[in-house]
Structures are given as structure tokens and as C-alpha cells.
Amino acid sequence: MSxxxxxxxxxxxxIMSRLPAKPFAAAACVNHLWNRxxxxxxxxxxxxxxxxxxxxxxxxxxxxxxxxxxxxxRPHFAxxxxxxxxxxxxxxxxxxxxxxxxxxxxxxxxLGTIDADSITNELEEMKWEDDEDAVITDDDMYLGVTMIIGxxxxxxxxxxxxxxxxTEPQVPMVDxxxxxxxxxxxxxxxxxxxxxxxxxxxxxxxxxISRETVMIGDAHNYFVCTNAEVDNIDTTLYTxxxxxxxxxxxxxxxxxxxxxxxxxISSGIIPIGPKxxxxxxxxxxxxxxxxxxxxxxxxxxxDAYNLILxxxxxxxxxxxxxxxxxxxEAEPLDGGLSIKYxxxxxxxxxQQIMFSVAGTGINPGDIxxxxxxxxxxxxxxxxxxYNRFHHLVEPPPRxxxxxxxxxxxxxxxxxxxxxxxxxxxxxxxxxxxxVTDCMPFYENFPGVPFTGxxxxxxxxxxxxxxxxxxxxxxxxxxxxxxxxxxxxxMSYKKTA
Numbered sequence: 001m002s003x004x005x006x007x008x009x010x011x012x013x014x015i016m017s018r019l020p021a022k023p024f025a026a027a028a029c030v031n032h033l034w035n036r037x038x039x040x041x042x043x044x045x046x047x048x049x050x051x052x053x054x055x056x057x058x059x060x061x062x063x064x065x066x067x068x069x070x071x072x073x074r075p076h077f078a079x080x081x082x083x084x085x086x087x088x089x090x091x092x093x094x095x096x097x098x099x100x101x102x103x104x105x106x107x108x109x110x111l112g113t114i115d116a117d118s119i120t121n122e123l124e125e126m127k128w129e130d131d132e133d134a135v136i137t138d139d140d141m142y143l144g145v146t147m148i149i150g151x152x153x154x155x156x157x158x159x160x161x162x163x164x165x166x167t168e169p170q171v172p173m174v175d176x177x178x179x180x181x182x183x184x185x186x187x188x189x190x191x192x193x194x195x196x197x198x199x200x201x202x203x204x205x206x207x208x209i210s211r212e213t214v215m216i217g218d219a220h221n222y223f224v225c226t227n228a229e230v231d232n233i234d235t236t237l238y239t240x241x242x243x244x245x246x247x248x249x250x251x252x253x254x255x256x257x258x259x260x261x262x263x264x265i266s267s268g269i270i271p272i273g274p275k276x277x278x279x280x281x282x283x284x285x286x287x288x289x290x291x292x293x294x295x296x297x298x299x300x301x302x303d304a305y306n307l308i309l310x311x312x313x314x315x316x317x318x319x320x321x322x323x324x325x326x327x328x329e330a331e332p333l334d335g336g337l338s339i340k341y342x343x344x345x346x347x348x349x350x351q352q353i354m355f356s357v358a359g360t361g362i363n364p365g366d367i368x369x370x371x372x373x374x375x376x377x378x379x380x381x382x383x384x385x386y387n388r389f390h391h392l393v394e395p396p397p398r399x400x401x402x403x404x405x406x407x408x409x410x411x412x413x414x415x416x417x418x419x420x421x422x423x424x425x426x427x428x429x430x431x432x433x434x435v436t437d438c439m440p441f442y443e444n445f446p447g448v449p450f451t452g453x454x455x456x457x458x459x460x461x462x463x464x465x466x467x468x469x470x471x472x473x474x475x476x477x478x479x480x481x482x483x484x485x486x487x488x489x490m491s492y493k494k495t496a
Contacts, residue, residue, distance in 0.1 A: 012037055024041075043257075045151060045416045048068045048149050050068035050147045051064060052144060052145055054143075061145055065147055069099075082107060083143040096226050101226070106225050109222040110453045112127035112424060127428070160180045161225075162244065165238060167237070172241055173238075181244060188248045188252060189249045197260070199244050202225075203222075203240070216460045217421065218459070225240075259492045262388075265486055266487065267377065268426065269373055276295055279293055288359070291355055291356070304350050323483065324347060324371070325343070328340070378436070389441070392489060418445065421452070421455055422453070438452065
């Protein structure tokens with residue numbers, strides 16, 4: 001040991017930086033020197049991920065965790081995306097036992113995933129059956145686990161649940177939810193920074209949070225969460241509809257870095273046909289809605305069957321997905337301008353003067369438009385997101401005096417990770433490849449940790465834009481579509 005203590009700081013740093021997370025944590029406890037070096041190694045944010053497609057839940061968890069924890073990291077939060085035919089609660093408990101009770105953990109059902117495989121290290125896209133009655137065979141075992149682990153110095157993280165009362169009327173406690181988000185942010189960031197850096201939402205959606213906040217997530221899924229805020233809820237009185245993973249700037253500590261979230265929204269639908277007004281709705285089993293409508297400005301009810309048949313003849317892409325979009329508006333609690341957003345519902349059937357859509361929430365009097373999936377629009381939108389992120393790319397080194405030197409500014413933002421929430425209707429089955437949805441991130445930031453999940457209804461909202469950028473309309477401020485991909489890029493820069 002005496003000989004090892006004489007090793008230089010540089011050599012010790014080199015050795016410790018190659019350790020997996022658990023041996024690294026043990027090494028940091030050896031003495032003050034090793035602890036100081038470990039702090040130096042983890043002075044910048046990190047995001048790691050791991051994917052396993054093993055058929056055994058236990059093996060899948062262990063393989064995904066081994067890959068995610070193969071490098072030094074102190075987990076601040078962890079997210080697990082799990083195939084629908086895996087026991088989510090058992091997997092959640094197994095992960096929690098391995099990463100520790102102090103790490104915020106959200107385990108959520110997923111319709112598919114994109115990540116680097118833990119064995120081959122190659123980009124993999126896997127879609128999982130969303131049919132509960134699907135027969136799973138040895139040749140069709142769509143099971144797997146994707147793990148994401150984050151270390152975000154300079155931020156404080158908390159889980160805020162969105163509840164609804166179990167007694168009548170069973171209404172979501174939205175005002176309390178927004179207030180809890182604001183209270184936590186002010187507590188750690190102070191009144192000068194009352195808005196979170198970003199929010200990831202799992203389970204349900206809501207748009208009344210300030211325009212300044214980045215929000216992404218999966219609007220409809222099943223999830224399990226480990227956090228005191230959730231564990232202490234009286235389930236006889238309340239039900240958890242959703243949980244928000246809230247990232248707030250930690251102004252109470254002297255932070256060396258500032259973390260930013262950047263969001264890009266890749267759509268893939270275009271409008272078609274006339275605007276219609278909803279006259280009446282019939283909700284079936286809480287899952288689908290039959291709509292009775294008329295063309296806006298007309299008196300007589302709509303001939304839904306023939307209208308949708310005529311739309312079919314106009315759509316070039318085959319196959320395609322047909323939706324209606326309903327523009328809605330919500331008032332933020334901060335008293336600012338109202339937030340416009342669009343909810344989309346997939347059209348799943350017609351019957352003479354009525355047609356049905358997946359989901360609920362449409363009301364008589366709503367004004368809607370039909371939209372359909374479009375390959376060219378999706379490709380173009382993906383390219384737009386690529387260009388939006390390109391300013392974050394670090395330029396290649398230049399030649400100077402016979403040596404390669406960095407071309408970047410001394411305090412340029414550096415990207416350390418990314419997320420993707422994609423519609424389950426996209427991906428390989430629509431584009432014919434696994435790359436189109438990932439392109440904005442992978443081509444801009446090769447080698448940077450990135451993971452994605454497919455879901456029923458991705459949601460996303462970008463904050464106030466950079467200078468010289470403009471929104472085409474206020475409706476783009478918040479986006480809830482059945483055919484979009486939400487990209488999140490996480491970056492940092494030094495504050496001193």
C-alpha cells in the first residue's frame with residue numbers, strides 16, 4: 001500500500017476513471033486523496049444507458065445495469081423502460097435493490113426501445129406487442145429492459161405526483177400538482193429562478209406549466225416509482241395518475257457547471273379535408289369515443305363514412321395513419337399568457353354518420369381537423385430537428401504548428417446525453433429503418449450516450465427559443481401527437 005500511495009495523481013486518476021460504478025464508489029472511500037480524485041472525475045454531468053433483450057427478467061435487469069454502471073457514475077436518477085410482457089413491479093424492485101434507496105427510480109412500460117445492445121454494442125430497435133392477448137412464442141419473445149442512469153451536478157431532482165381523489169367527483173388535483181412543482185423549484189433555486197430546468201412526465205399529461213419550462217414524456221403508460229413523496233400517499237384517498245421528474249437548478253450550492261435541456265419535436269402528419277365541429281360524443285368503455293359531427297359552417301350532420309373514404313383516395317402514402325387534431329387552451333397558474341396545444345386521436349373506425357377514435361377527452365363544440373401520416377413530412381421534420389441541434393456540435397480539431405488543437409470556444413456547451421420519446425407508429429415499420437428517428441442525435445453527437453422509447457402518446461414542449469428563432473404559431477409551444485418524436489439533448493457548460 002505504501003508503494004501505491006506514491007503513484008502520481010495523474011496515474012491514479014487514469015486508473016480510477018476506468019472503474020465501474022461500484023468499485024469506483026468503494027475507491028472514493030479509501031482516503032481523502034482518492035475521494036478528491038473521484039470528485040474531480042465526476043465534476044461534469046454524465047448519462048449512461050444499457051439495453052438487454054434477454055428473455056429472463058432477472059438476466060435482462062442484470063445485463064442492462066451492468067452496462068449502465070460500467071463507468072464511474074453517482075446515480076442521481078434512474079429510468080427503466082420495460083417490455084410489456086415483463087413483470088414491471090418485480091423488475092422495479094430488483095433494480096431498486098441494486099442501485100440503492102437514495103436514487104430516484106421510475107420504471108415504466110414501453111412499447112419498444114432504441115439503444116446500444118449490452119452484448120453487441122450496436123444500435124438496436126425493438127418493438128414490443130401492445131396487445132394484452134398476444135401469444136408470445138419462442139420466436140416472438142419481445143421482451144427487454146433499457147436502463148438510463150443520470151448524474152447531474154448543479155441540479156436537484158424530485159418526484160412530484162399528480163393525484164386524483166378516490167371520492168366523487170374523481171377529479172385530478174392539477175392545481176396542487178403545479179403548486180408542488182413550483183414550491184420545490186423555489187426551495188432549491190430561489191425566487192430568482194422559479195421555473196424548473198425541465199420536467200419528464202410519466203402517466204398522464206397537463207399543459208398548465210409555465211412556457212419557460214422544458215417538458216417531455218409519455219402521456220399514457222403504466223409506471224412504478226420509488227420516492228418518499230409517492231410512498232407516503234394514502235391510497236385509500238388518492239390515486240396516482242402521473243409522476244413528474246422535476247429538474248431544478250441548485251442555487252444553494254456552489255456549482256461549477258450549468259445544465260441545459262434542449263428539445264426538438266419531429267412531426268410526421270399533415271392536415272387534410274375540412275374543419276369539422278363535434279356535435280355529440282359517445283364514450284365506449286372509457287377507451288374509445290364515437291363522434292357525431294358536421295362540417296364547420298354547415299347545418300346537416302357529416303356523412304363520416306364517405307368523407308373518410310374520399311380522404312383515403314387523396315392520401316398517397318400507403319399504409320398510413322389517420323387522426324383528428326383538437327386545439328385546446330390552458331391558463332398557467334402564474335397568470336401568464338394561455339398555452340395552446342393540440343391533442344391528436346387516431347381514427348379507428350366509421351359507421352355511416354359517425355366515426356370512432358382511440359381515447360377520450362373530446363367534447364361537443366370542439367373544432368377539429370383531420371391529419372394523416374406523411375413520409376416526406378416526417379423526414380423533413382427530422383432534418384429540421386437535426387439542424388436545430390447542430391449548433392451544439394463541437395467543431396473538429398484544427399491543425400496548428402503541426403499539432404491538432406481544439407477549435408471550440410473555451411466555454412462552449414458540451415452535450416453529455418440524450419433521450420427520445422417516439423410514437424409507436426413510427427420507427428422501422430414506417431421508415432423501413434431504425435435510423436431516421438435517431439438521426440438528429442446520432443449524426444450530431446456520435447458516441448454520446450443516447451436512448452429512446454416508443455410509446456402511445458409522446459408529449460413535448462420547448463422553452464423560449466434561442467435568438468433569431470421563431471415559432472410558426474403558438475400551438476407549436478406544446479405538442480401532444482400520436483405520430484411524433486420528442487428529442488431531448490442535455491448539455492452543460494462551466495460557470496467559472
